[in-house]
Amino acid sequence: MVAGNWWGLAAPVGTDPAIIAKLADAVKAAVSKRDIMQQFEKLGLDAVGNSPADFSVQIQQEAAVWKETIRKAGIKAE
Structure with a gap:
């Protein structure tokens, strides 16, 4: 078996979609910056910054x- 791990941001059910969109846009902007991507790469991580819908899937x-x-x-379960 091969398994990996990932991290993501989540918000409570019922969070205003405008807030979700603002957070998603901020993450996309951050991971598009070369210096931030380099920091992720140094840690062996691949930053994605996908959409909230893609993350849900x-x-x-x-x-x-x-x-x-x-x-x-x-x-x-025990």
Whole structure:
């Protein structure tokens, strides 16, 4: 099994879409700056800065993969 990790920003359900858009725009602006990208690269990280909709899809896909992995492995909560 190969697994990676990722980080992202999330906001509470019901957060004003204008605030979500403003945060997404700020992240995209930050990761488009060469000096910031270089800092990420030094850490071995790939900064993406995708859209909130794309991030939501990523989370859903990741959850589905882990749900199936847990099911196949027969993992149960104690």
